[in-house]
């Protein structure tokens with residue numbers, strides 16, 4: 001395939017607008033997969049994706065299509081729509097020259113439509129708007145096309161109306177891809193330059209790297225070097241994804257495919273790395289900005305003897321999901337573990353689920369928190385940290401307020417798209433969450449786009465739920481009410497133990513709420529047959545000692561989801 005007949009594109013959209021379903025139809029119509037009724041989001045291969053019905057990993061597939069007598073090679077990347085995974089979207093876009101921007105004909109433009117549009121726009125990609133679900137009774141493609149024109153300055157005439165579910169107008173999509181998206185501008189005769197845009201660890205074959213070739217060509221037997229580690233490898237296999245790995249003789253400039261080159265360690269073939277030919281070094285590609293974690297949680301093996309297994313599982317999974325940050329950590333109660341950083345709560349849950357399902361591990365995850373910064377006023381602490389400003393990712397390490405002149409919290413610019421009748425309630429909700437309004441724009445006669453600057457801590461756990469139900473209203477003295485609420489919730493979620501547990505909420509040293517979880521009382525006295533008072537006392541004393549011991553060494557079993565449930569306000 002000459003470079004002129006290659007097209008590389010991603011499908012981007014708000015969650016549930018039909019990206020993966022459109023990918024199914026494109027795979028079918030090009031004969032990449034057989035056409036059956038059973039094809040439902042076939043690119044969502046992970047168990048977690050099938051169970052939750054969402055895409056969490058970008059997935060590539062190469063399609064072959066004959067258009068006006070010319071054979072084309074089309075590389076499609078299906079992407080996740082949820083904001084927590086937008087890191088996957090940006091990476092996918094680096095391997096593309098264009099995108100299909102899918103918008104639901106009923107829902108219209110939503111927050112992630114806007115965010116994803118700007119990712120593609122800033123990357124200077126060709127953008128083809130696709131109005132999906134025109135089969136729905138309430139579909140209003142005309143209104144959605146006007147929104148697209150108003151917000152993105154793309155003429156109404158550029159939009160394609162389709163039903164991915166029923167397979168309406170799918171050829172039109174392929175025609176537009178070929179006509180509107182430019183072929184990659186890379187040369188086969190240049191030295192090899194390959195971008196690793198994704199990476200997975202296979203138990204038998206080691207690292208499998210997904211690569212986009214920005215110059216030159218690559219085949220089995222070639223000696224290549226990683227710009228990141230400077231290590232040398234011999235290529236064992238190259239190929240394309242259809243969507244399963246299919247070995248090919250070579251990969252050429254402009255193509256997207258995979259490579260296996262005997263990389264056995266997960267630190268090799270990092271996402272964002274550039275590969276070049278041995279003795280023909282090239283300027284490495286910019287790579288990727290490292291992701292900025294927004295939510296932190298402690299992770300510990302349920303059983304400390306599992307520490308090393310969990311460690312290697314973590315390393316392998318973070319190879320595939322490089323947006324997770326890992327720091328070693330330990331806790332008195334839970335032993336040695338890690339403090340992990342995630343892009344959001346859903347990301348945290350999905351990562352945890354993947355660890356369990358794909359690596360057969362069992363972990364304890366602690367309550368999610370957001371990072372804070374403290375500007376230190378104590379000379380002693382400044383000296384200790386060698387810095388006057390520190391980032392705190394673990395609430396246990398919060399410095400005392402007397403040695404801090406200012407605390408800083410992370411904020412996010414949030415976009416809300418809503419029918420106008422809810423504006424009043426939404427504004428109240430946002431104000432309740434200490435948000436500052438930045439923009440308010442009518443995107444058509446009935447819908448409004450609001451932009452607010454939110455303290456992340458106020459929205460990270462339950463804002464979306466609150467927004468959905470619009471039921472706000474909680475006590476104005478938030479600290480006390482929240483403390484009481486959390487203690488009560490914990491009391492309800494933690495099963496009773498053989499010893500009494502005090503559940504306290506504290507601000508610094510000040511306890512603001514307390515609940516007591518009563519112990520089960522084993523009736524040790526029942527064993528002795530009445531009478532003997534000294535024996536009775538002895539047993540009771542032993543029980544008391546036993547309790548004290550258990551409290552010291554006892555592990556409180558906190559149910560896995562308890563923390564998340566506890567942090568939800570409703």
Ligand code: GDP
Nearest residue numbers: 015016017018019020021081132133163164165
């Ligand atoms: P994604 O999150 O953008 O990948 O969306 P999916 O492809 O997973 O689709 C989300 C839901 O919308 C699924 O239940 C699909 O069956 C449904 N869906 C997708 N395309 C259409 C369509 O053209 N018409 C209708 N009625 N439903 C669709």
Ligand code: MG
Nearest residue numbers: 019020054055
């Ligand atoms: Mg999807």
